[in-house]
Amino acid sequence: MRASPGIPSCVRCWPRAPTGRWVSRRRSGSPPKTSRAPSSRASTPVRSRRRRRWRTSPGRSTLCRTSVTARRRRQTATAYLFLLPGLLLFAVFRVYPLLEGLRLSFTNARLGRAAYQFVGLANYTRLLEDARFQVSLWNTGFYTLASTLPVLAVPLGLAVALNRGALRNVLRSAFFFPFTLSVVTVGLTWLWLLDPVVGPFNYYLRALGLPARSWLADPATAMWAIIATTVWWVTGYYLVIYLAGLQDIPRELYEAAALDGAGSGHAFLAITLPLLRPVLLFVVVTHVIGSFQIFGQVFVLTDGGPGDATRTAVQHLYETAFKNFFQFGAASAMAWVLFAIILVFSVLQFRLLRGHTEY
Known part of the structure; x- marks a missing residue:
């Protein structure tokens, strides 16, 4: 049956009755019967009319915007109030030493000297003539480059192997355990492992009929021993990060690749x-920054020896500031040069490895 003119045939579009109750439709499909004829005012729901009047009222809209702005300001003030202790600690222990070191790098500051003078760029130009500083920079760069590939490859291979399996949680904890140790503990452990007399490495080499070596006393192997120590120490940390990234990759992609005939290597x-x-990108940037700041392993294992074979930039900085007449001005200049080198390498890595990843 066709609906009467002016009354919609859809149930959802029928208006409310004047009593405020929805009108039920008959099974025959005929239009509802109401006590009054529907007017244009009654055809609009009461709630819609109220909402429309609220939106068109300038005084109420202004009051609403004012209250929302005040609420946001209170929330922002509360957030900064909670951040204030952390910001104060960051300013006192990070920002202030950074700026103070920059100021000292332009002076001849030294421990015990009451007054020191402004020397300009003299500390920076003196670094161009410091042969030991240049050697330490070269050793630091070699250590960074030589340790980056193992740090990228070894944890990634272990993460792919441990991504599945019933014992992955146990093995993950076992690999992560060395990272919980302090650098001094790690250094002393490897100092015993590489000992030429009682060390297990030389013991098994003798058992196999191979000649024993003084790993830390030989300039050809001392830096590689420090690299092996670092890789063993940080593998568990990067392993957990790689596992988190692997678990975010949808399994449907591997299933689709398998249906197309792709093998595990191609996938x-x-x-x-x-x-x-x-x-x-995260692993490379964090490792490079940490590699330029290496100090603990070298200090415990070799103390920069034999000769200057393992002397790094931070160790040379430490000896300049706290051993060689406490030259704080020169040491501050070294620190800022090292900071500039780290900043340049970090920017280059972000430029080369950045990109948007879509799953």
């Missing part, structure tokens, strides 16, 4: 590595 190169780009 790793075409799916895993491209989608792990943000994780690789």
